[in-house]
Amino acid sequence: MKKYTIITLLAMGIAGSAVMTSCKGKNDPGTIYMPDMTYSRAVETYAPLDSLLFTADYNTPGAKIYYNRKTVAGTIQRGELFPYTLPNDSNGYRMSAQVKNPLPPLSGVDSLEASRLFNINCAICHGANGQATGPLAVSGKVGGIANLALPIYVEMADGTMYHTIQYGKNNMGSYASQLNRKERWQMVQYIRTLQPKAAGAAAGTSAAPTAKADSSATAKTK
Ligand code: HEC
Incomplete structure (x- = not known):
């Protein structure tokens, strides 16, 4: 039983190093299977969205990240209309x-x-x-x-x-x-x-x- 464990561990080690060495460069993330992990969702406030990575259109086909630029509650976007503050009463x-x-x-x-x-x-x-x-x-x-x-x-x-x-x-x-x-x-x-x-x-x-x-x-x- 112990023998098999050692063999398995060895095999995993070899496979692991094979994966490591297959990287093309230091900054190449390789195959992206979870884009949220690879590309940060933290977007610079006023910077234009990188259209290659992000989409604000939910219906865009492909593997882009949907990001709708919704603002934090209580804040408004630059250029956005001011809130309507009249209360819902007579x-x-x-x-x-x-x-x-x-x-x-x-x-x-x-x-x-x-x-x-x-x-x-x-x-x-x-x-x-x-x-x-x-x-x-x-x-x-x-x-x-x-x-x-x-x-x-x-x-x-x-x-x-x-x-x-x-x-x-x-x-x-x-x-x-x-x-x-x-x-x-x-x-x-x-x-x-x-x-x-x-x-x-x-x-x-x-x-x-x-x-x-x-x-x-x-x-x-x-
Ligand atoms: C489910 C049916 C329904 C839908 C859908 C609907 N309305 Fe109405 N709307 C009404 C009714 C009923 C009234 C009358 C309300 C009253 O005065 O009692 C009304 C009244 C209005 C009025 C008059 C407002 C006032 O203060 O008297 C406007 C303007 C209006 N609707 C615009 C819209 C717009 C724009 C949309 C779509 C975004 C919409 N409605 C969708 C049923 C609807």
Whole structure:
């Protein structure tokens, strides 16, 4: 038994030295089987990410390390929007009307992204046109869905819309965990593009409620 142990130990020694000597250079890590161990996740704060090693896109195929640059709780990134500090209560809701949208006008890639995010997160209720024509509105599964083309929403302050997107309101949930601050403000901007312009508001909204009333009526009779 002892003999076998000695032989095994010897064999392991030889194998071990073979592995050691097979290294190409002092700094070559050899085959990387645990990238987290080889490449430190400690990233320099403002340095650009090494795109060969890291990816911030979870869907990127390949053996890159996913690193989303999330900041420590209580801190904000350089260039990031300041936190929205109004509380989630009736006072906060009232004061939200004073909060200005911090973003420049929506354009280019941002418009496309905003439209994508609205269609994923909001259209199921509000409809792609914002007029409460989404499947959950038509089926009657969720009640009281706002027709965002109505004058009350055309006149609603950006800050109030933002407040509701951040905290939710009645049957609408909070989108604070699905959309970041910039994206939440972009939703407000995108809703503006769906709304009839103030001058044409009467024409745009007189048709919308009728269409909605029709669809909910048919939904109820089913
Ligand atoms: C589950 C269905 C549902 C989804 C999904 C939904 N909403 Fe709503 N939304 C509602 C309902 C219901 C209301 C009416 C709330 C009330 O006043 O009672 C509403 C109201 C609103 C209002 C008016 C806010 C106010 O203060 O009266 C805005 C703006 C709005 N939604 C934007 C959005 C955006 C942007 C998204 C996507 C990020 C979204 N909603 C997703 C159901 C939804």
